[in-house]
Every structure is written in structure tokens, then in C-alpha cells.
Amino acid sequence: METLLATQITPNFSKIAANLQKGKRFGVLYGKAKKPVAMLVPFEENAKKRKIEILDGKATIEPSDAKLPDRK
Numbered sequence: 001m002e003t004l005l006a007t008q009i010t011p012n013f014s015k016i017a018a019n020l021q022k023g024k025r026f027g028v029l030y031g032k033a034k035k036p037v038a039m040l041v042p043f044e045e046n047a048k049k050r051k052i053e054i055l056d057g058k059a060t061i062e063p064s065d066a067k068l069p070d071r072k
Helices: 013-021
Strands: 002-005 026-030 035-040
Parallel strands (some): 002 026
């Protein structure tokens, strides 16, 4: 797996996307310490759905009526 600095993603996005389509995976490093923060992986059309089994049927998430402050 190849690694990329976060700052390399935007200027090279077309090349990265082409490689993702070919099945290549990338690790994303961030900051001076080059800490791993994310992975870019190819999209899988028929990927199986994953359940959070520990919470399956025990919790629900409802849209909140709370209003968020406007960004300025």
C-alpha cells in the first residue's frame, strides 16, 4: 500500500482516482509527524452491508430538531 501526504491529494486527485479504479489502496498521512489518519480504498459496488451487531436492535438514531448556528 502506497502512502500519501494529505497535501498531495488535491493536486494529484485524477491520478489517485485512476489508481483507485485499478484496485490500488492508499494510506493518508497528516502533519509534521506524518501520522496515519485515513485510507483511500476502491469503491465496491456490491460490498456487503456491515452491522454494528452490539447495538443491533438496541439503539436508534433520529434526526434532531436542534438548529445549528449559521456559519459566518
